[in-house]
Amino acid sequence: MVDIDPLRIAERIHGHLGWLAAIALVHPAVVLRRTRRRAHLAVGLSVGLVTTVFAVGAVIYPAYRDRLRQGIFQRSLTVGYLFERKEHLAFGALLLAWAGAAAYVGATRAQGPTQASLRRAAHWAFVAAAVLAFVAASFGIVIAAFRTF
Numbered sequence: 001m002v003d004i005d006p007l008r009i010a011e012r013i014h015g016h017l018g019w020l021a022a023i024a025l026v027h028p029a030v031v032l033r034r035t036r037r038r039a040h041l042a043v044g045l046s047v048g049l050v051t052t053v054f055a056v057g058a059v060i061y062p063a064y065r066d067r068l069r070q071g072i073f074q075r076s077l078t079v080g081y082l083f084e085r086k087e088h089l090a091f092g093a094l095l096l097a098w099a100g101a102a103a104y105v106g107a108t109r110a111q112g113p114t115q116a117s118l119r120r121a122a123h124w125a126f127v128a129a130a131v132l133a134f135v136a137a138s139f140g141i142v143i144a145a146f147r148t149f
Contacts, residue, residue: 007063008149014056015140018090021049022133025097029126032104035119039104046126047101050133054094057087063149072147079146086139093132100125 024046031039073080100122107118 096129
């Protein structure tokens with residue numbers, strides 16, 4: 001009989017969805033370059049996906065802390081600190097995605113120069129969120145190759 005570890009499955013889902021979220025964040029960043037284009041779906045789906053990935057990571061974090069963290073740090077401080085940075089980058093991507101969504105929603109209700117400014121802010125928030133998400137996902141590959149559930 002095969003031993004199936006739910007944490008291992010959740011970790012894989014988290015990693016794969018993390019890459020999809022990083023890719024998804026590029027779409028609103030591109031769409032929002034033009035101030036007249038609607039981006040409701042791109043913004044909503046990308047923020048929803050990033051939030052889901054973050055939630056899965058938060059659910060598996062206690063098990064990571066209890067079962068893997070100490071062993072990773074004992075074998076490699078570099079990889080241990082890489083994981084810590086990954087968490088911070090992922091949180092930054094989440095916050096920037098939500099800030100971009102808030103700016104976009106504000107832009108849909110604003111007029112004139114305020115609307116254009118909010119659209120630009122939303123665009124740059126999604127650009128930054130995508131960059132942070134790609135770096136976090138890259139760190140995740142290194143960490144998963146080093147040690148996993």
